[in-house]
Amino acid sequence: MGYITNDKSVVDFCESKTESLSNWVRQVKSKSLSAKTKKNRDLRIIAILSTSLLRAESELIAKQRERARRWAQMQADLGLTDKEEEMARQQRKKIDNIWKNELSGLDNFFKELDNVKPMIDSRLSK
Numbered sequence: 001m002g003y004i005t006n007d008k009s010v011v012d013f014c015e016s017k018t019e020s021l022s023n024w025v026r027q028v029k030s031k032s033l034s035a036k037t038k039k040n041r042d043l044r045i046i047a048i049l050s051t052s053l054l055r056a057e058s059e060l061i062a063k064q065r066e067r068a069r070r071w072a073q074m075q076a077d078l079g080l081t082d083k084e085e086e087m088a089r090q091q092r093k094k095i096d097n098i099w100k101n102e103l104s105g106l107d108n109f110f111k112e113l114d115n116v117k118p119m120i121d122s123r124l125s126k
Contacts, residue, residue, distance in 0.1 A: 018063045025060055028053045 032049040035041065 018060065018067065021056060021060050021063065025053065025056050028056065 028049055032046065032053060035046050035049060
């Protein structure tokens with residue numbers, strides 16, 4: 001979501017907080033990996049990056065769990081439980097079966113009418 005720009009001062013207001021936190025975690029992981037693989041490592045920088053990464057990851061997980069909890073609550077509020085969905089599915093199936101029976105009866109009736117027509121036409125032509 002958003003756009004790509006080289007100017008870091010431009011803020012993308014469409015980007016969600018969770019998404020921006022996720023992007024930040026990804027960038028810190030990259031910086032941490034590059035700091036750990038340098039020949040002359042600075043342990044202070046590695047420690048700061050590791051600590052901030054752990055905190056950001058835990059915050060991201062908390063936000064994702066909260067979002068999942070709110071989604072489940074919204075589904076429950078709307079009545080989208082599995083039991084209700086199954087009952088609605090069975091009700092639709094019953095209605096479909098009723099219509100299929102009705103339509104198959106009509107279909108058979110029209111087939112019989114098609115068989116009767118030629119006999120009427122042959123009597124009229126005589």
